Amino acid sequence: MVKGIWQATTILFLSTATLVVAQQTKAYAWEPIKVTKSIFTQDLGMLDSEREEYAKNLATIAVNQIVTTKASPPSLAEARKMLTLALQLSPRNKRAVVVNFQLSKGILPETIDSNYSAQxxxxxxxxxxxxxxxxxxxENHRLARYFIQLAASLDPKNEDAVYASEVLRLDHGDPVWSALTDEAEAKP
Known part of the structure; x- marks a missing residue:
């Protein structure tokens, strides 16, 4: 009888361990973002160093949201916007490139210390x-719309950001995120 209990316990333990390992492997789908050519040129009213800094911070906030929410579908969708915008601003931004790669391999990135809270x-x-x-x-107007919508999304309690985002939405419609992402390329 003791042998039967040990066998049952061992089978239960191994089944549970297998299930845990299966759940840890790529629990989300992430198609790598491909930015072959930035939609922003030198006509954009930002210095290269400023573009690099915004790209780094967008990637950082995206990672921290993904980790905090354990890669929930809404956090992945929001992160995709932020990472795509980061790669559009600076296609070779180290943090954005690394995070995009890690997510595409099913690796949940580590939390990154940030100079800024999301708010x-x-x-x-x-x-x-x-x-x-x-x-x-x-180009300035296009980026302004993306920035303002992200501001409202990151901090929906910020009335100024929400108001500015909603006024732009009412006047011009929602910003077209597919113009930034590879989703536009995937559609026939």
Whole structure:
């Protein structure tokens, strides 16, 4: 009888271990983001160093949200927007490239120390978006819309960001994220 209990316990333990390992392997789907050519040129009203810094912070906030929510589908969708925008701003940004690779391999990245909380970064995005709008030009206006919508999404309690995002949405419709992502290339 003792032998039967040990056998049952061993089978139960091995089954549970197998199930845990199976759940840990790539619990989400992530198609790697491919930015062959940035939609932003040198006409964009941002210095290269500023583009690099925003790209790094977008990737950092994206990773931290994914890790915090354990790669929930909404966090992955939001992270895809942020990482794609990061790669559009700086196609060779180290943090964005590494995170994109890790996610595509099913590896959940480690939390990254950030200079900004999501709320503080949302305020920076809102302010920079408003400055880009004032600078004028097609590229500046396009990036401003993405920044302002992300600001509202990152901090929905920030009334200024939500209001600015909603006014832009009412006046111009939602920003077309597929213009940034590889989803546009995948559609026939």
């Amino acid at each position: 503080v970064f949302a305020r920076l995005l809102l302010t920079r978006g408003q400055l880009l709008e004032k600078q004028g030009g097609e």
